[in-house]
Amino acid sequence: xxxxxxxxxxxxxxxxxxxxxxxxxxxxxxxxxxxxxxxxxxxxxxxxxxxxxxxxxxxxxxxxxxxxxxxxxxxxxxxxxxxxxxxxxxxxxxxxxxxxxxxxxxxxxxxxxxxxxxxxxxxxxxxxxxxxxxxxxxxxxxxxxxxxxxxxxxxxxxxxxxxxxxxxxxxxxxxxxxxxxxxxxxxx
Amino acid sequence: xxxxxxxxxxxxxxxxxxxxxxxxxxxxxxxxxxxxxxxxxxxxxxxxxxxxxxxxxxxxxxxxxxxxxxxxxxxxxxxxxxxxxxxxxxxxxxxxxxxxxxxxxxxx
Numbered sequence: 001x002x003x004x005x006x007x008x009x010x011x012x013x014x015x016x017x018x019x020x021x022x023x024x025x026x027x028x029x030x031x032x033x034x035x036x037x038x039x040x041x042x043x044x045x046x047x048x049x050x051x052x053x054x055x056x057x058x059x060x061x062x063x064x065x066x067x068x069x070x071x072x073x074x075x076x077x078x079x080x081x082x083x084x085x086x087x088x089x090x091x092x093x094x095x096x097x098x099x100x101x102x103x104x105x106x107x108x109x110x111x112x113x114x115x116x117x118x119x120x121x122x123x124x125x126x127x128x129x130x131x132x133x134x135x136x137x138x139x140x141x142x143x144x145x146x147x148x149x150x151x152x153x154x155x156x157x158x159x160x161x162x163x164x165x166x167x168x169x170x171x172x173x174x175x176x177x178x179x180x181x182x183x184x185x186x187x188x
Numbered sequence: 189x190x191x192x193x194x195x196x197x198x199x200x201x202x203x204x205x206x207x208x209x210x211x212x213x214x215x216x217x218x219x220x221x222x223x224x225x226x227x228x229x230x231x232x233x234x235x236x237x238x239x240x241x242x243x244x245x246x247x248x249x250x251x252x253x254x255x256x257x258x259x260x261x262x263x264x265x266x267x268x269x270x271x272x273x274x275x276x277x278x279x280x281x282x283x284x285x286x287x288x289x290x291x292x293x294x295x296x
Contacts, residue, residue, distance in 0.1 A: 016224075023217050031212040048212060052220050053227065116208035124203040147204040179197055186193040
């Protein structure tokens with residue numbers, strides 16, 4: 001249903017019922033993706049709301065070159081990375097203010113705990129998510145979409161505009177890098 | 189020891205496979221509907237580009253208008269009081285008077 005041209009036309013015409021259906025279908029996927037990328041429990045819902053508002057605004061520009069789901073993932077990822085960039089910029093400003101003497105009471109962000117993690121797995125998952133943050137963006141993205149979101153290599157290839165081979169390569173390198181990052185932690 | 193740490197690393201890597209999908213709150217779509225109702229309709233919303241074009245053309249219009257007006261309306265000439273002229277350039281004035289007098293004298 002969600003990929004039918006008639007349905008997409010309804011969305012382009014601003015049909016609220018069709019849009020509600022889209023929200024119902026994709027809200028958890030968008031939520032899980034944004035959460036895994038940003039690793040922020042507090043802001044994730046606001047970012048997801050922004051994602052859907054953006055989808056509502058720019059659906060008329062959707063040309064149908066890719067699947068609707070692929071396009072929705074792309075919008076979600078661009079919003080997630082935009083949020084990360086803003087956070088990093090804010091951190092830099094706070095650091096600079098600290099250096100020049102302004103006192104900033106920076107709130108210490110606790111380790112990220114994914115809500116879908118079982119209790120016995122909690123510690124390991126927290127370590128893994130911390131290590132994921134140190135990976136290059138494309139490796140982190142491919143690894144997160146395949147492992148946390150459960151997408152296929154083909155789907156990730158479409159989202160990232162990369163071939164199947166390059167996605168396989170990215171996953172391979174991501175695993176190697178994660179092993180290197182985790183090594184000092186476990187050899188203590 | 190090395191084997192143990194390798195196993196732990198692999199376990200950590202595989203821990204992501206055991207994660208269930210996180211879900212948005214049950215009020216997510218309701219909150220979104222409120223936001224959508226509060227935001228102006230897309231058709232009514234002027235894009236940033238058109239706003240920029242309107243602002244730039246308005247500025248240019250005003251700028252050109254001022255420029256054209258400046259070129260076409262002549263500057264108001266200052267009315268000079270001859271007595272003040274005489275005061276400020278009194279030496280020159282005397283000299284001129286003198287030379288005219290001298291000339292007249294010679295002619296005579």
